[in-house]
Amino acid sequence: MEEPSTLSAMLMCGAKTCPHYDIYIDIVEAKTVDFKDVNLSDNGRPLSYINGNARIIRATLPSRTNQVGIKCIPKKSGEEEYKRQCRALERELAVWCYLNNPNTLPLSGIVTLDHGFNIFMSPSAIFDFYGHGDITMYIRSHHKPDELDRARLVSDDTGLHRVQDDDYYGLFGPRCYQLYDVTKGLAYIHSQGIVHGDIKTANVVIDPTSRAQICDFGSAHVLKCSGCIAGPPIQFYSLKSQLYLSPELSMDGDRDPPTTQASDVWALGCAMLEVQVGRLPYSDENGRYVERLAMQRQAAGEMPAGEEAFPPNTISHAIGLVALECWIEDPGDRPTAQDVLDMLREAFRSFDVPL
Structure with a gap:
């Protein structure tokens, strides 16, 4: 099968006047890396612990001191499926390069791998590789779930007070701040008129400063930009993660409802559950x-969980109440990501967590 060039593939959408298209062209022209300048780690062997369809290959570049990752998407058979993958890759790169925020993983560049990697789609995205892995890997390596609630509120005649604990910020800080980072990142994404479409802990990475960044924009799309290179896909079913789906995204029968900003908020609540108390959605009691x-x-x-999943009189409980708001059944009644950010801010203030 003859593959279209990067530029000709992008022209498939035909939205030349769209700002997403213009930014995409700028990225192609300014950030394309020559494959001969890429020094692959482990002879180009993909990492084994990455979930999902993509494969991540680590590498170094002469222009950067830090290690980078190359996101490689395996090709599927069939001409129509290949065309769909081309459009999906264009959409991901067009959305990704449009984002510029401390809490979203930056797109560092793109590269066309040589013929030894022709099992993958072309081009491939380049990004900063963080050894911490995703947020759940980071938490497992730094704190145990039961350490989270060592600092509790206690009641006396004058009301509720936080128990003073020398390790309070060491224990609470990373998780609280990283949840706050994720929410800030999602609020930013939504402010740009974008749906992420696959919010989950596996799609949050931790940078060397312990800051959380949302990544993996393979399910993302721009709202109200029909026909745009970054616009909604024709099909959504292959872009969804079942465990994090909100009720309105049920795929019973032939239904394939689109992901929305409201469904992102539902998934954000699931991430709060995992990060704060170490439980997957729909776990037992x-x-x-x-x-x-x-x-x-x-x-x-x-x-995904009840209020009892979050230990009482703790910051985990305060965050749990925010998660419960994210799980309101009617998507029209759910808070926006910005609302969630405001609610978290108030929860942190009630525990004297500085922001």
């Missing part, structure tokens, strides 16, 4: 996760 049972709970319309 003891925190055990069994996929079959979790899917049954989800299909029955249960919430």
Whole structure:
């Protein structure tokens, strides 16, 4: 199969006057890296712990001191499927290069791999590679879930007070601040008229300063930009992560409803559950996760967790109340990402967590 060049593939959408298209062209012209300048790590062997369809290859570039990652998407068979993948790749890169925020992973460049990697789509995205991995990997390597609530509120005659704990900020700080980072990143994405479409802990990475950044824009699209290179895809089912789906995204039968900013907020609540108390959505009352049972709970319309999942009189409980707001069944009644950010800010202030 003869592959279109990068530029000719981009012309498939035909939206030459769209700002997303213009920025995409600028990226192609300014940030394309010559493959001969790429020094692949581990002989180009992809990382084994990355979930999803993409493969990540680590590398170094002469112009950068830090290690980078190259996101490689395996090709699928069939001409129509290949065209769909081309459009999906264009959309991801067009959305990604449009974003510029401390809490979204920057797109550093693009590269066309040589013939030894022709099992992958072309071009491939280049980004800063962080050894911490995603946010759940970071948390597992730094703190145990039960350490989170060592600092609690206690009651006396004058009301509720936080127990003074020398490790308070060391224990709470990373998770609280990283959840705050994720919410700031999502609020920014939404402010740009974009739906991320696949918010989950696996799509949040931690940079060397412990700041959280949203990544993986393979499911993202721009709202109200029909026909645009970054506009909504024709099909959504392959872009969704079942465990984080809001009720309105149920894919029963032939239904394939589009992801929305409201469904992003639902998924954000699921991320709060995982990060703050170490539980997957739809776990049982003891925190055990069994996929079959979790899917049954989800299909029955249960919430990802109840208030009891968040220990009382703790900052985890305050964050849990925010998560419960994210899980309001009617998407029109859910808070916006900016609303969630404001609610988290108030929760942190009630525990004297500085922002």
